[in-house]
Amino acid sequence: MKDGGAKRGPTSADKVLGVLSLFTAERPVWSPERAARRMRVSLATGYRYFNTLVAAGMLEKLHRNRYVLGPAIVELDRQVRAADPVLKLAQPVMQRLLRRLREPAAILLCRHYRQKVMCIHQETNRSGEAVSSQPVSSYERGTLRPMFRGATSKVILAHLPARAIVNLWRDHRREIVATGMGPGFEDFKAALRALRREPVNVSSSEVDEGRTGIAAPIFDATGRVNGSLSVVLLSPPASARAVTRLTIAVQAAAREIERGRGAAGDKGSKK
Amino acid sequence: MKDGGAKRGPTSADKVLGVLSLFTAERPVWSPERAARRMRVSLATGYRYFNTLVAAGMLEKLHRNRYVLGPAIVELDRQVRAADPVLKLAQPVMQRLLRRLREPAAILLCRHYRQKVMCIHQETNRSGEAVSSQPVSSYERGTLRPMFRGATSKVILAHLPARAIVNLWRDHRREIVATGMGPGFEDFKAALRALRREPVNVSSSEVDEGRTGIAAPIFDATGRVNGSLSVVLLSPPASARAVTRLTIAVQAAAREIERGRGAAGDKGSKK
DNA sequence: TACAAATTTCTCACAGTGTGAGAATCAGGT
DNA sequence: ACCTGATTCTCACACTGTGAGAAATTTGTA
Numbered sequence: 001m002k003d004g005g006a007k008r009g010p011t012s013a014d015k016v017l018g019v020l021s022l023f024t025a026e027r028p029v030w031s032p033e034r035a036a037r038r039m040r041v042s043l044a045t046g047y048r049y050f051n052t053l054v055a056a057g058m059l060e061k062l063h064r065n066r067y068v069l070g071p072a073i074v075e076l077d078r079q080v081r082a083a084d085p086v087l088k089l090a091q092p093v094m095q096r097l098l099r100r101l102r103e104p105a106a107i108l109l110c111r112h113y114r115q116k117v118m119c120i121h122q123e124t125n126r127s128g129e130a131v132s133s134q135p136v137s138s139y140e141r142g143t144l145r146p147m148f149r150g151a152t153s154k155v156i157l158a159h160l161p162a163r164a165i166v167n168l169w170r171d172h173r174r175e176i177v178a179t180g181m182g183p184g185f186e187d188f189k190a191a192l193r194a195l196r197r198e199p200v201n202v203s204s205s206e207v208d209e210g211r212t213g214i215a216a217p218i219f220d221a222t223g224r225v226n227g228s229l230s231v232v233l234l235s236p237p238a239s240a241r242a243v244t245r246l247t248i249a250v251q252a253a254a255r256e257i258e259r260g261r262g263a264a265g266d267k268g269s270k271k
Numbered sequence: 272m273k274d275g276g277a278k279r280g281p282t283s284a285d286k287v288l289g290v291l292s293l294f295t296a297e298r299p300v301w302s303p304e305r306a307a308r309r310m311r312v313s314l315a316t317g318y319r320y321f322n323t324l325v326a327a328g329m330l331e332k333l334h335r336n337r338y339v340l341g342p343a344i345v346e347l348d349r350q351v352r353a354a355d356p357v358l359k360l361a362q363p364v365m366q367r368l369l370r371r372l373r374e375p376a377a378i379l380l381c382r383h384y385r386q387k388v389m390c391i392h393q394e395t396n397r398s399g400e401a402v403s404s405q406p407v408s409s410y411e412r413g414t415l416r417p418m419f420r421g422a423t424s425k426v427i428l429a430h431l432p433a434r435a436i437v438n439l440w441r442d443h444r445r446e447i448v449a450t451g452m453g454p455g456f457e458d459f460k461a462a463l464r465a466l467r468r469e470p471v472n473v474s475s476s477e478v479d480e481g482r483t484g485i486a487a488p489i490f491d492a493t494g495r496v497n498g499s500l501s502v503v504l505l506s507p508p509a510s511a512r513a514v515t516r517l518t519i520a521v522q523a524a525a526r527e528i529e530r531g532r533g534a535a536g537d538k539g540s541k542k
Numbered sequence: 543t544a545c546a547a548a549t550t551t552c553t554c555a556c557a558g559t560g561t562g563a564g565a566a567t568c569a570g571g572t
Numbered sequence: 573a574c575c576t577g578a579t580t581c582t583c584a585c586a587c588t589g590t591g592a593g594a595a596a597t598t599t600g601t602a
Contacts, residue, residue, distance in 0.1 A: 011560075012589065013287040013320075017327040020347060028354035032550085042591045047550065049284075056288040057385070064599075065549070069351045071384040074391070076291060077348035078413025080340045083299035113342040114328065120345070142349025282589075283560065303579085313562045318579065335570075336578065 015039060016049050020058060023069050031065040077142075086111075086218070086226060087121055089260035094123045097231070097253045101125065104234040106137040108215075110152050111227035112160070115168060116144040117153040120227065137232040138208055148172070148179045151203040151213030152230045158195035159217050159225040165192065200247050204236065212236055214246050216254035221261055229254045286310060287320050291329060294340050302336040348413075357382075357489070357497060358392055360531040365394045368502070368524045372396065375505040377408040379486075381423050382498035383431070386439060387415040388424040391498065408503040409479055419443070419450045422474040422484035423501045429466035430488050430496040436463065471518050475507065483507055485517050487525035492532055500525045 010018070022030055022038060036046025050067060053059040057072025081087060087109065094107040109121040119139040126136065139145065139152070147153050147168060160168070169176065169185050177183055181191040195201060204212045215230035231250055237243045281289070293301055293309060307317025321338060324330040328343025352358060358380065365378040380392040390410040397407065410416065410423070418424050418439060431439070440447065440456050448454055452462040466472060471487045478484070486501035502521055508514045 008559090011319075011323060012282075013284040013323050013560095014326065016284040017287075017323070017329065020327075020343075023347075023350055023354075025350065025353050028350065044551085044592080045590060048589080051551095052282060052284050052288070055285065056291075058288065068354060069347060071382070071389055072291075073344060073347045073351050074389065074413045075384075075415070076294075076340060076344045076413075078411065079294055079296065079299065080344050081413075082296050083294075083339060111342070113346075118342055118345065140349065142345045142347075142352075144346065279588090284589095315563080315580085316561060319560080322580095 015041070016052055019049050019053060020069070029062065029066045029068055031067065033065070084120070085261065086257065090229065090257045091121065091123075093253050093256050094121065094229070097249060098123045098125050100249065101231070104136050106135075106139070106232045108137065108139050108152055108230045108232060109227060110139075110145075110156070110230070112147070112156050112225070113144070115171060116147055117150075117156055117228075119143050119145075136234045137211065139232070145207060146175065148176055148181065149203075150207040151201040151215035152207075152228050154195055154203065155201045155215040155217045155228045155230075156225050158192050158201070159219070161224065165189070199251055202243060202247070208232075210235070214243070214250050216250045218254050218257055220258075229257065286312070287323055290320050290324060291340070300333065300337050300339055302338065304336070355391070356532065357528065361500065361528045362392065362394075364524050364527050365392065365500070368520060369394050369396050371520065372502070375407050377406075377410070377503045379408065379410050379423055379501045379503060380498060381410075381416075381427070381501070383418070383427045383496070384415070386418055386442060388418055388421075388427055388499075390414050390416075407505045408482065410503070416478060417446065419447055419452065420474075421478040422472040422486035423478075423499050425466055425474065426472045426486040426488045426499045426501075427496050429463050429472070430490070432495065436460070470522050473514060473518070479503075481506070485514070485521050487521045489525050489528055491529075500528065 018039065019030075019035055022035055032046040032050045033043060035050070036043050039046070039049075041049070050059060054061060054067070054070065057070045057075070059067045060070035062068050090109045094109060098105065098107050104126050105124075107123040108119055110117050110119050112118070119141055122137065122140055124136060145153055147157050157168075165188075169188055176188055181188045200214060200216045202212065202214050204210075207213070212233045213230050214233075215228045217228050218226045220226040229250060231246055233246075237246065289310065290301075290306055293306055303317040303321045304314060306321070307314050310317070310320075312320070321330060325332060325338070325341065328341045328346070330338045331341035333339050361380045365380060369376065369378050375397050376395075378394040379390055381388050381390050383389070390412055393408065393411055395407060416424055418428050428439075436459075440459055447459055452459045471485060473483065473485050475481075475483045483504045484501050485504075486499045488499050489497045491497040500521060502517055504517075508517065
């Protein structure tokens with residue numbers, strides 16, 4: 001991705017960890033042989049990598065020649081959830097907000113991760129009711145979305161520190177321009193300034209067709225964006241009045257989450 | 272764990288991966304310094320390990336000296352969920368089973384992992400209704416339970432291959448005896464045989480006080496235990512008739528999950 | 543049961559790299 | 573701006589991760 005003067009090659013552990021990112025939705029099963037070829041290492045080393053990862057529980061041998069991501073990942077994600085103070089605060093707030101809505105909707109908690117936006121938690125009010133009907137939001141814990149489309153993303157994008165904005169422009173100029181945020185860097189910054197002026201962002205059909213997202217940023221104690229909270233509606237809002245009502249509710253929920261921080265870290269740890 | 276003649280020490284990648292298992296519920300935040308001391312490596316190497324893991328997204332720098340498990344884990348777990356054929360099959364079955372219950376309950380899908388049992392998925396019928404009330408089950412995706420207590424575990428234990436049984440006896444004799452499965456290995460095997468005779472297992476207050484678990488094993492296409500499906504009831508069942516009814520329902524659900532396999536793997540892959 | 547073909551581990555020598563100690567640099571809080 | 577602690581850098585050395593191929597194991601099939 002970024003390359004400001006390659007000092008030294010990837011370390012051994014880098015490559016072992018890199019194996020994990022081979023496992024995608026399109027190809028969830030890998031053999032040591034194929035992985036070795038892909039990573040440009042010998043077959044023996046491919047087996048060594050796989051054995052290391054299996055020993056750590058990060059991979060699991062399904063059959064013969066077929067490996068999938070392993071249970072250690074499930075266990076680690078449980079640790080992540082248990083240790084995430086924002087999630088703990090947000091969950092009841094999200095459930096309360098959802099209960100006030102009288103239509104199919106999803107509430108999303110998201111954060112930014114590597115020039116993208118990741119969903120951390122989702123609450124839905126149609127859990128398994130109508131089986132065949134389409135879901136309100138394709139977003140789900142662990143899924144990524146582009147930084148430039150959708151209320152959820154844009155509200156985070158708008159408040160990113162200057163350094164991050166510069167990097168985004170450098171790495172995704174094409175995409176930014178395609179989204180209509182001006183042909184030049186100055187236009188981009190102006191668009192972000194405009195986004196910042198509104199306490200929430202409302203966008204329609206930018207991620208999922210027909211859906212409307214209403215999102216508010218969540219800031220941490222130091223004033224940096226920590227993520228966003230959003231409501232996704234299945235159908236377009238009935239009226240401008242309805243939008244206003246939701247806007248206020250989302251904003252209030254975000255403030256409530258922010259208010260809860262402070263009891264999260266143990267500061268008394270003597271290194 | 273097992274040690275049949277230590278050939279060589281842990282490799283570099285082993286140690287890097289080992290860092291991840293330092294992050295527990297009791298201590299979710301680590302500094303490179305403390306981790307280095309714990310892993311018996313130099314401070315510089317501690318920083319190297321942390322930087323490697325941060326680059327992979329497996330760790331995240333919270334502040335100064337404070338690192339937590341990172342977003343890559345969340346993303347990977349999403350891949351695990353998306354790629355898990357059993358989960359995909361089981362989820363609707365679990366929801367349907369839950370909807371038939373007219374009392375507070377939880378449905379659990381579990382699997383065995385490293386001499387323990389891990390929860391893969393949970394469905395509850397009291398999601399956020401009464402806020403302050405106790406949850407039906409403390410089990411949750413990614414959490415582990417001992418192999419010898421609770422219906423969920425015992426039903427898996429009963430059908431484990433002989434090799435695994437021997438290892439369990441070797442590594443957990445104390446615990447097994449404490450659970451009442453005989454003082455000798457023969458008694459243990461007899462207890463397992465008895466468990467195997469019943470198609471489901473019903474246990475009370477072995478994991479969570481006052482709760483009753485009703486579990487059925489799930490077998491894969493080759494006839495090995497793949498995991499278990501269980502119902503956890505908040506209150507003891509009203510009657511023996513109620514138990515029978517649930518027993519049949521759980522068993523039927525497990526069979527339904529088993530029936531769905533076969534369309535999961537792509538066998539036509541030319542290595 | 544035995545065979546053939548694939549997968550997986552092992553052996554070994556060598557180059558490459560991960561390592562520790564300490565110096566140098568950087569960042570944060572006051 | 574300061575000072576303290578956190579983080580990176582430098583460098584030489586030992587070690588260990590690596591590739592090629594042989595050996596062993598497992599799997600599918602006759």
